[in-house]
Amino acid sequence: MSLILSLLNTASAPFFAPLAFPHLRPTLLKFDSAGDLVAVGATLDNWPVGLVLARLNHPTQSELLSIMVLPAYRGKGIASQLLASLEKALSGRGIVEVNGVFPDRAPTLVALERVLAKNGWSLPQSFLRVYRGQVPYPPDYPWMPGALEPPEGFEIFPWADLSQPELAEIKERLATDTRYRGVFVGTLKEDFEPRTSLGLRCEGVVVGWCFTRLVPENRLLYYEGYFVRPDLRRFSRISLGQSLISNVIYRHWDLREEIPNFGFSVELENRHMLRFSARYFEPFCRYVYHLKRAGKMLPG
Ligand SMILES: CC(C)(COP(=O)(O)OP(=O)(O)OC[C@H]1O[C@@H](n2cnc3c(N)ncnc32)[C@H](O)[C@@H]1OP(=O)(O)O)[C@@H](O)C(=O)NCCC(=O)NCCS
Structure with missing residues (x-):
């Protein structure tokens, strides 16, 4: 079995759409190679098994939007290779910094944080408390x-x-x-x-x-x-x-x-609002979790 990583273009990106989070799928189906998204796909014997996607936010900054490997192929280093390949592609576009934000309740959080650590990203830090529920x-x-x-x-x-x-x-x-x-x-x-x-x-x-x-x-x-x-x-x-x-x-x-649903978030620095929310809202929330962020400076 041969793993191939390739930079996606208008023709290849739609094949990887099922590997993106639902809200990102339309952008892969109408992918514009000259646009503000950079995507790398992984195939095994021509079968898409992994995808990493980033957005160019600023002339020199970018944001990791999604990284996903099909469950059957996890734990084989594919995400780490995808991320390294994405970083190389971003450097090639003049990007010097990449950041990512993700929830701390993702089922594969440990694996994701391990991938980031292996690729030299900063230690993920929680910065936002998110509250969700039904009104x-x-x-x-x-x-x-x-x-x-x-x-x-x-x-x-x-x-x-x-x-x-x-x-x-x-x-x-x-x-x-x-x-x-x-x-x-x-x-x-x-x-x-x-x-x-x-x-x-x-x-x-x-x-x-x-x-x-x-x-x-x-x-x-x-x-x-x-x-x-x-x-x-x-x-x-x-x-x-x-x-x-x-x-x-x-x-x-x-x-x-x-x-039927409500949501809001509070920055962890905002002690006043955290206390207010803990007292008045948390008992009514179905989910309370944190968002974490991490990043990496890329070689110029
Ligand atoms: C996160 C994800 C992309 C990782 O993909 P992957 O190809 O398995 O990643 P890698 O094989 O490169 O590395 C995973 C590392 O985590 C480790 N790991 C995985 N699960 C672990 C666990 N429960 N405890 C400890 N380590 C764990 C693996 O051993 C490996 O580390 P190692 O190389 O030092 O052994 C994959 O789990 C996934 O697609 N998750 C769902 C999508 C998602 O939540 N994406 C993040 C939000 S954008």
């Missing part, structure tokens, strides 16, 4: 008997109703007001789900928000871009954060037939 019946949350009204002086509003001058003012505050430090313009999503994304005003000033984004293929509402101005977080017995989130969850509950 629960809101009164099951002990702290949420109803969609909590914010205290007097505050108003919760649909983010879709935000005016252009308000948006401009928020962007100005992100750049100049230290109470918004660490919030980036990029987190003010434009692809938010309009029925469930909410903002919080205090005397006409936007002081918080919770955006959601629809992931149609998973019928999942991803809660992201959650923020309440730090000086207002302990403003009242019921926190403004709880009030915002409860309103989002009640709206989501109303859409449960259409979007």
Whole structure:
């Protein structure tokens, strides 16, 4: 049996599509050799048994998207050879750095981390805690008997109703007001789900928000871009954060037939939000896991 590794092109890539994760298969079926993807396939006696795929993100950086070997052929060094071959191809395209992100709950995590170590990648580090579940019946949350009204002086509003001058003012505050430090313009999503994304005003000033984004293929509402101005977080017995989130969850509950699942993630550095999530959300999640990342500098 002879193992052959080859750089995939428009003609060969479709044969390897079944070896990619489902969301990546369409890109292999319509693979463009001159595009931003680099793929290496492994065949044994002309039969595809392994695939590695990376995206060129930046003139000199790339991201490992997928590495897969058919179960019957694992443990024979094929993934390690595929990765080495990919790195060589990336170097040839002027790439000096490759990074990868993967969940720590993958069944073959040990094998993957061993492959990375054998190929000289950095030790994988967890950086994000991910929460997934089905939107629960809101009164099951002990702290949420109803969609909590914010205290007097505050108003919760649909983010879709935000005016252009308000948006401009928020962007100005992100750049100049230290109470918004660490919030980036990029987190003010434009692809938010309009029925469930909410903002919080205090005397006409936007002081918080919770955006959601629809992931149609998973019928999942991803809660992201959650923020309440730090000086207002302990403003009242019921926190403004709880009030915002409860309103989002009640709206989501109303859409449960259409979007039954929810998900969100918290950076491991964000101790405040981790505590909040552990207390209020973890009991309702079906999966809680970490994302890990690793990388390698490639020889020029
Ligand atoms: C991860 C994966 C690509 C590895 O493929 P592979 O061809 O078996 O990898 P290799 O043979 O090159 O290396 C695997 C290494 O892990 C080791 N290994 C595998 N399972 C192990 C286990 N349970 N405990 C300890 N070591 C293990 C092997 O012994 C080997 O190390 P060695 O060469 O020092 O003996 C393969 O398991 C796979 O396709 N998994 C499913 C897809 C996936 O989850 N991909 C990652 C997300 S992108």
